[in-house]
Amino acid sequence: MLRIGDVLDAASVIPVLEVPNIDVVEPLANALARGGLRVVELTLRTDCALEALSRMKDCAPELIVGIGTVRTALDIERSRAAGADFLVSPGTSKALMAAMQGAKMPALPGVATASEAMTLFEAGFTALKLFPAETSGGIAHLKALNAALSDILFCPTGGINADKAVDYLALPNVACVGGSWIATKAMIEDGDWVTIEENAKIAASIKS
Numbered sequence: 001m002l003r004i005g006d007v008l009d010a011a012s013v014i015p016v017l018e019v020p021n022i023d024v025v026e027p028l029a030n031a032l033a034r035g036g037l038r039v040v041e042l043t044l045r046t047d048c049a050l051e052a053l054s055r056m057k058d059c060a061p062e063l064i065v066g067i068g069t070v071r072t073a074l075d076i077e078r079s080r081a082a083g084a085d086f087l088v089s090p091g092t093s094k095a096l097m098a099a100m101q102g103a104k105m106p107a108l109p110g111v112a113t114a115s116e117a118m119t120l121f122e123a124g125f126t127a128l129k130l131f132p133a134e135t136s137g138g139i140a141h142l143k144a145l146n147a148a149l150s151d152i153l154f155c156p157t158g159g160i161n162a163d164k165a166v167d168y169l170a171l172p173n174v175a176c177v178g179g180s181w182i183a184t185k186a187m188i189e190d191g192d193w194v195t196i197e198e199n200a201k202i203a204a205s206i207k208s
């Protein structure tokens, strides 16, 4: 089984995807993989998300595919059953933290504050999703967190684009960044695989 360090080593930018139907999965996965990205996050925001995960693992076995918008223990169980490589949550309730610990799967639990980061770190999570990154303080917030909590790594997500990703990834406590800009809902619905591949190429060229 992968560890969270393996996921972070494979990705500087993680596209956060909202998949409207199963038919888009193969061309979407191909565009992202052709662009050079190796890790993706499929959000549980559409009914077909778990079916999309299984399909993506079949048609693009080279991709590491996580499930995002995880909120409950049931979400974790269903994600595991569908073959998820890792879990991502927007925030972390006490119950979700316990379920993530019990799941023994790689995870990026969501936090926005120093207290939340410390609570998750004490529970054994060394890499955390910072969400929503831009509105919770962005780069300045991460610099301040690093002064006190330099042993905690973050994957900021929320409001980031290709230009901002470069600045985030220059920070010592940022392991990767997530975002929907690479493949927006509109691009996926329009089947704009050319733009998605181009965005993926640009994203894949950014290094942490």
Ligand SMILES: O=C(O)C(=O)C[C@H](O)[C@H](O)COP(=O)(O)O
Residues within 6 Å of the ligand: 016, 043, 045, 068, 069, 070, 088, 089, 090, 131, 157, 158, 159, 160, 178, 179, 180, 181
């Ligand atoms: O669904 C989740 O689990 C979330 O936490 C939300 C997503 O990560 C953001 O919607 C991505 O942010 P944008 O790049 O600003 O679109």
